Amino acid sequence: MDDRQRQEICDYGCRLLADRLTTGTGGNLSVIDRHEGVIAISPSGIPYPDLEPEDVSIITRGGEHVAGRPPSSEWQLHTTIYEQRPDVGAVVHTHSRYATTLAVLGEELPPCHYLIAVSGADRIRVAPYATFGTAELARIAAEHLGNDWCILLANHGLLAAGRTLTAAYNVALYIEEVAEIHWHARLAGTPQLLSAAQLAAARERFASYGVRGAGKP
Numbered sequence: 367m368d369d370r371q372r373q374e375i376c377d378y379g380c381r382l383l384a385d386r387l388t389t390g391t392g393g394n395l396s397v398i399d400r401h402e403g404v405i406a407i408s409p410s411g412i413p414y415p416d417l418e419p420e421d422v423s424i425i426t427r428g429g430e431h432v433a434g435r436p437p438s439s440e441w442q443l444h445t446t447i448y449e450q451r452p453d454v455g456a457v458v459h460t461h462s463r464y465a466t467t468l469a470v471l472g473e474e475l476p477p478c479h480y481l482i483a484v485s486g487a488d489r490i491r492v493a494p495y496a497t498f499g500t501a502e503l504a505r506i507a508a509e510h511l512g513n514d515w516c517i518l519l520a521n522h523g524l525l526a527a528g529r530t531l532t533a534a535y536n537v538a539l540y541i542e543e544v545a546e547i548h549w550h551a552r553l554a555g556t557p558q559l560l561s562a563a564q565l566a567a568a569r570e571r572f573a574s575y576g577v578r579g580a581g582k583p
């Protein structure tokens with residue numbers, strides 16, 4: 367695990383605040399180095415602007431703390447996703463407002479906008495509630511994520527995954543945007559949803575533009 371990856375955790379932590387995906391010390395993010403078998407994860411209770419690379423927690427895949435400050439209380443959420451999904455290189459967890467509003471209602475996010483395709487799914491499903499920071503929450507989240515890149519956690523928040531931290535972050539950012547648009551559209555009328563064929567075409571465009579981890583199309 368090199369300093370560049372720990373710096374990335376600091377940089378994207380600050381972006382969580384700048385993009386209004388979290389407040390205070392909320393949310394957590396990680397990257398895995400599968401070659402070395404270690405994970406860099408945001409530490410518990412330090413404001414992101416104060417975070418230095420050496421503060422970023424390093425844990426093993428089994429959760430043993432090996433360097434930096436003690437890890438986020440949600441470390442099991444991250445290690446469990448990495449165990450289940452060999453294609454995942456980074457995980458971002460937030461309580462961003464609109465995604466969490468739907469999660470509180472127990473409502474999945476339907477395909478109201480083509481950007482939902484960044485999730486790899488036609489809709490963002492809701493995993494049942496479990497207490498924060500527990501192995502049970504980690505198990506339920508990983509189970510419901512399946513092969514998608516995003517899941518809502520009932521009465522809690524959003525979990526996004528990606529091959530890189532940039533990709534996972536962008537999934538969290540865009541799905542929050544789609545959740546906000548859906549919320550406003552629903553208040554104003556009846557959202558018109560995309561068909562399976564329209565979503566498949568959007569996913570194809572994402573793939574051909576290599577948009578994962580790049581800019582917004």
Ligand SMILES: [Zn+2]
Pocket residue numbers: 393440459460461498522523
């Ligand atoms: Zn949380």
